[in-house]
Amino acid sequence: MKTITVTIDKQGKPTIEANGFLNGSCKAATKPLEDALSGKDEKIVTDKPEMFIAQSGGVADSMHL
């Protein structure tokens, strides 16, 4: 199952982690949460290697940067 984990520290600052998504679809999935919780230019996005694995199991031919 595709999941999103939101960790909120003691100052209220969240970290949003997408799990189990392939082919960059995670970006669209976390967008509603990022839109709700972030302000202008206050996001640091770190891609995980798995994001670039295509649904078929191969490597995606275009990387989502």
Next chain:
Amino acid sequence: MSHVTAIRTVPIKDKAAITSAVKELGGEIIEKKEYKWYGRHVGDYALPKGMKKEDLGKCEFAAKFPGINYEVGFSKVEGEEGLFPLFDFWGSDSSGSGHDGKYLQKKIGDDAGILMQKYSTHAAINAALSAGYMVMGQTTDAKGNVHLELGVM
């Protein structure tokens, strides 16, 4: 697995979420345009980023907590989206009618951290439910961090 997004500043954009957060701490939202504080900036601390002296004390709405005279104002900050909590942490008068910012600070946390953690939790849950996601669990770890597990169909 896919990506991680770390958000450094959380503006208040969900009034239902801040109302729930304030209620959880025993307080209530009050519709008013000025919150209670010392009343003037004496210059002992720097002004919050994006604010001018004349902005202090003004808000879009406020939060009041039982037995505490000072209030939290939720205010616009120039150049930013949403609202930010402002409060005065000066004074330890225990009468409930004087300068008692230290009690307000204890209630909502340094830099309003306790209040904002609750706000972010409610805002994340509201956003997740609006997007059609399932809230599978909520836990708090030993360090006090809240973890929300959301299922995406």
